[in-house]
Amino acid sequence: MRTLRLLGIGWLFHFKMIMRSAFDGVGQVIYPLFFATVAFFVFRAGDSPRTLLYASLGAAVMGMWSATSTTAGSAMQRERWQGTLEALVATPANFALILLPVTIAMATIGIYSLVATLLWGRLLFGIDLTVVHPLLFVLSIPATVLTFGALGFLFAVCFVRFRAAWALGNMFEYPVWLICGFLVPLTFFPAWVRPISWILAPTWGMNAIRESSLGGSPLPDLIMCFVLGSAYIALGFLVMERLLRAARERAALSLT
Amino acid sequence: MNSFRLFFVGGLTSYRALFYWLSPTIYIPSLIVAPIFQILLFAYIGRSAGLQSDVFYVTGNAIQYAAIPCLFAMSQTVSGERYQNTLHAILVSPANRFPLFVGRALPVMGNAAFVSAFSFAAGCVILGVSLPAGSIPGLAVVILVAAFSCTGLGLTNAAVSLRVRENAVLSNVIFGFLLIFTGANVPISELPTWMQDVSHVLPLTHAIQAARDLAAGEPFSDVTGLLATELGIGIAYLAGGLALLRVFEWQGRKHATLEQL
């Protein structure tokens, strides 16, 4: 109960803060729309309305992933620049439980991109959103946010030793767009790519959203989101334990 | 890609070192890996939509990605000066601005050409695209011309960065526009007419077309017209950028805004 409360308050706090920062620079908001526009042009040339909605959903989730990948990798560095990292580590709370809601908040901002892209597709390209399983669709979005947040958490923990963690996080933007089937079905890739797609939770989050919108069975996808998300978090906790110990011992991770 | 978005927009604006990003930890993810994945992304989108061939996307994206090093590096060389409070010293020096800024533009151009060429080659290898052997020298010329004209745009952008605080946002937006308007991924003919008009006055559009023609086996003599246009557009942006710098310099002296952050 206490843990949930800690996560909830942390999420709310950081969400509020990122909301205020993200809109200071319009880039975050309009950037994914350029990619969505190109995708719409390309798929429109195919001239099948179903493909266009497929692309619209994919482009919408692309923006969500951007919001996570471009910020989560450097989540800890950001605290360090602000001078808050030390204050956070000095609290009795488990540091992983402090960091996890930060990256989930970053992924949550992505809902804005999702909505903006769907609207953009509707207004400029006349792509109507049809939802076959409304309830599951609504459930798929927070599930995707949570799994993105969990993967972002793993990034944040693993990239912390790199000064240019932001560049590493950005580097994962395109590859995930590509191999998680946001715009291209996985069957187009060589067989060896598929296992990589499967262990990346965005694949399943994308699937869940798409299946619940276009019709299909999103439940197995949601279960995979849950399983992989939990695995990322567990792994992140383990790495974090060792990291903080090393930081205190060797002053390797400068806290200030 | 938006490799530099977080860096500039996300609160790290204070990092002032010129060419700081030339360090391998930034260079490799942002200027080696990202353009290759941009090529792959659109090539696969094209494959799944059953549209253009791979070579279409390799040429389009490899050349278009030159915009990232051009836009960011050029604005860095100018705004970096401002951050270090050396801009003023340079502007008041009697040195002629033309060689000064063009001198700064040369390494940027060289780097952009390298980024394009490398991702071009890597894209071809990964996707199994084979080019006519005779097209290689011509393509090298195209890449150089594209890097030149894009650097011209970069200089204009850099001049504007004297006025716009969030220059990184602007650079990203320009990159996004180029992605749509230069025909990197969508044939110009499929864009609405007003967009086509814009395309023709942007850098890279003609270079991308020239590269595609060469890759399709046309002789170099057939693309010289396109290259001349591209070169002309580059010169126009370069001149525009220098003129803007002059205007802003003058206004800056008048209103003492040059060193303001």
Place this chain on the structure above:
Amino acid sequence: MAVVEAHDLRRVYKTHTGTIRRRVKEIEAVRGVSFAIDKGELFGLLGPNGAGKTTTIKMLITLLIPTAGTANVLGFDVVKDPREVRKRIGYVFGGERGVYERLSGYDNLRYFAELYGVPPKVQKARIEELLELVGLKGREHERTEGYSRGMKQRLHVARGLLHDPEVVFLDEPTIGLDPVGARELRATIGTLTSAGKTILLTTHYMFEADALCDRIAVISQGEIVAEGTPAQLKSRVASGAVTEVEVFGIPDETVERLRSLEGVMSVWVEEREQAQVLSVQTRADVQLTAAILGHLNGSNVGRVSHREPTLEDAYVALVEGE
């Protein structure tokens, strides 16, 4: 029983130099520091920049593991039981950083109240009380980016006290504050001891340590060079008098010559706006003013005065003696 105990704490930093042939350089920041702080005491760790104050405090608040030696806070070992220690201590650092600028002071406190496990029911009242204590009442809903330096520092103090800790560590809390702000903050610190808190304060301001601390340890180059009450430290040097002479440009040789005079205990020169102030501490039983002025013959001499030694003199003598 002592609330904070440090036994022979040592801390070595390893830094790497060179990119291809990496050489490891070891820096001994703290070399065997021991002290004990009793309940309710305000203990000062006084020393110049780079003396090892912050390293010492970071070992005590569990952010750094000592290379050697042990320390415990309220009976909990700082290496083995960091969580238990963190629950019971507050940590306040100086400087403007370390607050979430885009959110209000209230939001900042609310967040940290949660991280410190303050029960939800008492959070609100506790925050109100602290806002009152540090004088931020009325400004708490403004974004902290608009706060002055002093306000941010007072917010740090409030944050450090959210969970009503028994022990508070204050690391140079008044650094960079204007005199008024610093005085207000010192007044706040003063009220903490009357509330029964045990406090460890680091500072490089002598007068601050003198005004606030029950006991002071002077740390220099990673070692404690003196320890005692402010009065005791003063008495170490009280056996004498200080002659201050305003001078304009004094050659180093002259300072050396003064140092070798019979009865002179220490000599130091401080830069003031237009002049320098030469301070010569002498034994009480000698009268050297004439001799000092004699040595200054040729220099431009301004005001001459005599005074009792202060804590500052003790400090300078101790740190110089190293």
